[in-house]
Amino acid sequence: MKAAIPAAPEKESHSKEEGQEEEEEEEEVGELRRGPWTLEEDTLLIHSIARYGEGRWNSLAEAAGLKRTGKSCRLRWLNYLKPDIKRGNLTPQEQLMILELHSKWGNRWSKIAAHLPGRTDNEIKNYWRTRVQKQARQLNMESNSQSFIDAIRCFYMPRLVQKIEQNSSSSSSSSTAIDADSSTFSSLPHKSIMINHAENISNSIGSPPRISSPVANISESQTSPYPALQETVYNSNKQEFSLRDDCYYVDSSDYDMEALASISAAGASDLLLSDCHVARSNWLGDVSADDTWNLDELWQFRK
């Protein structure tokens, strides 16, 4: 049972040295603090929430003696102080989930965040703007355009899938588990599409199919840390990149031209590299921290 938030104390009067034009407004908000939060403010907010619970943020701020707006308190709590906030880099699983959900819902950050426990909408939004949108700019594409979505599906998503596999095969017992809603992921349409796209374009530019790397050949005993992938990627004993009914063999010797044709018919295969007015350095240079974006094979054909 949370205590009731006490009535807001009277505002202290204060003097201002120069007020002139916006004097009245200054008096109203002049005491409000802005900018980075101090440790003391954080402590006050945490204690106040522990006592009164979340919600009624304006009252909470005043009850805590914080010279912050309710909105500011809410944001600080939700984006930073809340105990279950996950910090650190997004895992490949999380990145994959973000890309997929964004293609589904667009900039509905909070909705996307709801499927990534511990991650905030702000964090996801920042990720999208700093990492993903940057790639769109460098490709001279609109980040919401179909061609860029295709590019994501063709190159980036398969990479993430591969990373997930690599992670799991290198630490098959550890649960790097994405705790995202597996039912959501399993309903996502990307799986066969993106692999086919990757194959399609890789083939057209003469590079080896990326996903046909040995990581697809994993032992039967291995299980995916990602439940949704378990029934797709981890159909292991066939040495294939199996995708349930729409199974697609990524081994280049088993290249499925019919699958390509179907993708082509769906209108996605018109993404040709020549449409991507991108400089090699753009893809390779400034995202070196995350080699997922390092798409060497994209450029093989130019050599």
Place this chain on the structure above:
DNA sequence: AATCTGATCAACCGCCCCCTC
């Protein structure tokens, strides 16, 4: 070593929706 540049992310802003009165 100093300066520049770009990346990152916390925080703010403005709009909108919903609820209450």
Place this chain on the structure above:
DNA sequence: GGAGGGGGCGGTTGATCAGAT
């Protein structure tokens, strides 16, 4: 029904840091 306030959301800004020059 509509006015007002609280809260949520997406967009944007600005401080800081790291790497490049």
